[in-house]
Amino acid sequence: MSMLKRIAAAGSVLLAVILLLVGSSTPASACTSFAVYGDEPIYGKNYDYEDVEMRFVVTDGGMGQDYFTMNNVVFMNVKGLFGAKLAQSPAYSVRARAAGELYIDKLLPEVMSMQRRQHSLDVVRVLENIQDKKLVHRKGSTSHTIIADAQGDAAIIEAGRDENEILPIDGDFIVMTNFPNSNFKEVPYDQVTGMGADRYMTAHRYIQRNLDEFDVQRAFSVLALTAQEHTLCSMVFAPAEKSVYLALDGEFLQRWKISISERTMETYQGFSKDIKLRIPDGGVLASDLRAGDFSNYEVLSSGIELVFIVRILAGVLLVALAVFTILKIRKALWRRRVKRWREL
Numbered sequence: 001m002s003m004l005k006r007i008a009a010a011g012s013v014l015l016a017v018i019l020l021l022v023g024s025s026t027p028a029s030a031c032t033s034f035a036v037y038g039d040e041p042i043y044g045k046n047y048d049y050e051d052v053e054m055r056f057v058v059t060d061g062g063m064g065q066d067y068f069t070m071n072n073v074v075f076m077n078v079k080g081l082f083g084a085k086l087a088q089s090p091a092y093s094v095r096a097r098a099a100g101e102l103y104i105d106k107l108l109p110e111v112m113s114m115q116r117r118q119h120s121l122d123v124v125r126v127l128e129n130i131q132d133k134k135l136v137h138r139k140g141s142t143s144h145t146i147i148a149d150a151q152g153d154a155a156i157i158e159a160g161r162d163e164n165e166i167l168p169i170d171g172d173f174i175v176m177t178n179f180p181n182s183n184f185k186e187v188p189y190d191q192v193t194g195m196g197a198d199r200y201m202t203a204h205r206y207i208q209r210n211l212d213e214f215d216v217q218r219a220f221s222v223l224a225l226t227a228q229e230h231t232l233c234s235m236v237f238a239p240a241e242k243s244v245y246l247a248l249d250g251e252f253l254q255r256w257k258i259s260i261s262e263r264t265m266e267t268y269q270g271f272s273k274d275i276k277l278r279i280p281d282g283g284v285l286a287s288d289l290r291a292g293d294f295s296n297y298e299v300l301s302s303g304i305e306l307v308f309i310v311r312i313l314a315g316v317l318l319v320a321l322a323v324f325t326i327l328k329i330r331k332a333l334w335r336r337r338v339k340r341w342r343e344l
Contacts, residue, residue, distance in 0.1 A: 030087040031227040033200045035148035036173040038214035043082045043237040045074050049229050057087035057283035058263045062116045068244050068260050075108050075129045078260050080150025080239030083108050087178050089195045092161045104135040105143045123153040136157040146176045150239040156181045175203045199226040224252045276300040
């Protein structure tokens with residue numbers, strides 16, 4: 001990515017952050033996620049939680065289907081199958097699991113298990129695999145799940161009162177926050193209510209306006225607009241690249257990039273120093289990234305980021321220009337003074 005494009009992208013996200021600060025003073029709880037199908041599929045998720053350690057892991061899924069996961073709440077494999085678990089409020093029912101039932105908060109680990117058994121897994125096959133399992137909420141962990149694939153299929157999965165609620169994508173994108181989407185079937189997006197309704201409408205409006213040019217940068221703008229005080233991590237997934245981009249703690253101008261196929265993590269934008277790590281089997285801890293402590297990882301490369309080199313050079317040039325200007329002015333003043341002496 002060129003430096004000019006990075007600067008333009010940073011400006012776009014900065015504007016979104018400013019709008020967020022101006023427009024919202026009381027953050028809600030829980031997360032936001034979406035799947036958008038413009039020129040290329042793009043997925044996104046804000047992970048809003050109260051101070052928890054995050055571990056970014058790339059796992060061998062078998063048959064060349066490595067996948068990324070973070071704390072078992074978000075997932076994407078190299079084929080572009082994506083899933084994210086978000087809190088749901090209110091839940092339809094919370095009870096003990098009976099035979100043949102599945103706690104919905106265990107749906108993502110179940111999908112990861114499915115891909116180890118199947119070479120090609122997409123949204124349709126995921127739904128086929130769970131059609132005979134009643135999804136139920138676990139006490140203390142009420143949630144729903146969004147899944148999407150690189151072929152343009154996506155759905156929201158919820159534990160309904162009497163049967164599973166499957167809400168397929170209708171159009172070119174799908175958004176999920178925290179209210180039960182099954183309560184608002186065929187309801188206009190700007191008339192939904194409940195937890196996260198404001199973030200849902202904000203994301204929907206922005207994506208709709210930018211659908212024709214939707215990309216990683218605009219995905220980060222959505223996440224910036226829907227971020228909260230306790231947003232720990234904002235992730236954008238680019239299936240075509242087999243990559244995950246992430247920003248920690250609402251610092252949207254600083255981004256990391258994870259390559260699932262290469263199993264590497266590197267600084268991408270906004271850091272004073274470039275660094276590229278090998279992701280070990282145990283993953284990379286967010287606390288290490290925050291502290292800049294890479295002693296537990298294999299460092300593949302390290303150096304000063306290009307943008308900071310450019311800034312240093314620009315600073316040197318400005319100083320040189322200032323000195324040159326001062327000398328020119330002094331020389332001109334001296335010539336004027338000499339001319340006056342000669343006239344006398």
